[in-house]
Amino acid sequence: MTILDMIAEKLYIKSPASKEESAESKETDAKKGPVFDNYKITVVFVLGGPGAGKGTQCEKLVQEFGFCHLSAGDLLRAEQNREGSQYGAMIKQYIKDGQIVPMEVTIKLLENAMRATLEEGRPDQGWTNGQGRFLVDGFPRKMDQALKFDEDVCLSSLVLFYTTTEEVMLKRLLKRSETSGREDDNEESIKKRFRVYKETTMPVIEHYNKLHKVAEIDGSPSVDKVYEKGAKVVRELLAGKLGGNVTA
Numbered sequence: 100m101t102i103l104d105m106i107a108e109k110l111y112i113k114s115p116a117s118k119e120e121s122a123e124s125k126e127t128d129a130k131k132g133p134v135f136d137n138y139k140i141t142v143v144f145v146l147g148g149p150g151a152g153k154g155t156q157c158e159k160l161v162q163e164f165g166f167c168h169l170s171a172g173d174l175l176r177a178e179q180n181r182e183g184s185q186y187g188a189m190i191k192q193y194i195k196d197g198q199i200v201p202m203e204v205t206i207k208l209l210e211n212a213m214r215a216t217l218e219e220g221r222p223d224q225g226w227t228n229g230q231g232r233f234l235v236d237g238f239p240r241k242m243d244q245a246l247k248f249d250e251d252v253c254l255s256s257l258v259l260f261y262t263t264t265e266e267v268m269l270k271r272l273l274k275r276s277e278t279s280g281r282e283d284d285n286e287e288s289i290k291k292r293f294r295v296y297k298e299t300t301m302p303v304i305e306h307y308n309k310l311h312k313v314a315e316i317d318g319s320p321s322v323d324k325v326y327e328k329g330a331k332v333v334r335e336l337l338a339g340k341l342g343g344n345v346t347a
């Protein structure tokens with residue numbers, strides 16, 4: 100049994116035993132489609148380098164638009180610290196090395212969190228009649244995650260892509276390290292995260308660029324200035340007026 104099979108079994112993901120079964124289940128999966136209907140559920144991915152300001156901007160977007168903010172990194176850290184988790188040690192090592200945790204784990208955590216939020220219901224705007232809106236922060240970081248999530252969980256509507264220089268990001272993260280308690284907010288881990296971002300996450304941005312779903316936002320100015328630009332894009336998206344890539 101491989102580590103991915105073990106993960107799949109523990110998280111209740113079907114792990115095909117034979118080629119025949121695999122072909123069958125692929126056929127069934129293809130017929131099933133995504134778990135959530137993108138006509139009702141709006142998924143906005145939030146990407147950018149480590150320290151670009153994704154989490155900071157998400158917090159503000161939640162307040163204005165009533166999004167549910169799901170940070171993939173936070174979900175992984177919670178799973179890492181969950182008593183009895185079989186994956187705690189594995190997640191810890193991946194995060195320390197700035198590597199991407201196998202997608203089965205992250206996608207299942209996201210799907211579970213989305214389902215729980217929808218079942219719980221929310222009083223905010225955008226949450227009536229089975230509708231919902233999610234900001235998925237720091238995800239997808241790798242092509243396999245992007246394809247799998249769009250196909251099996253929910254087709255995403257937009258990528259908010261915050262950009263700034265490595266110099267700015269490093270400075271912000273070292274400052275954040277004074278209080279964050281994050282094991283990857285140190286110079287060695289940060290450098291590794293920068294490399295993974297360039298090599299593994301940039302192709303994801305390219306993928307969504309080709310699909311005309313990217314809003315690129317300069318994340319260098321003040322938090323409020325950056326927010327204005329992101330909020331304008333989101334306003335247009337929710338009003339059904341957004342068409343194509345945007346640079347703000």
Ligand SMILES: Nc1ncnc2c1ncn2[C@@H]1O[C@H](COP(=O)(O)OP(=O)(O)OP(=O)(O)O)[C@@H](O)[C@H]1O
Nearest residue numbers: 148149150151152153154155271275318320321322
């Ligand atoms: N526009 C900004 N100007 C100055 N500081 C900022 C700005 N945006 C965020 N920060 C600060 O930079 C640090 C990193 O921001 P944040 O945690 O939002 O980044 P992130 O992209 O979510 O990072 P990570 O991917 O590592 O989780 C925080 O301490 C935050 O307060």
Ligand SMILES: O=c1ccn([C@@H]2O[C@H](COP(=O)(O)O)[C@@H](O)[C@H]2O)c(=O)[nH]1
Nearest residue numbers: 171172193194197198199200205237238
């Ligand atoms: O889809 C994902 C998202 C994150 N990770 C791991 O978590 C850390 C921290 O992520 P933040 O978004 O900065 O909180 C990241 O470096 C990865 O190691 C992941 O594996 N998959």
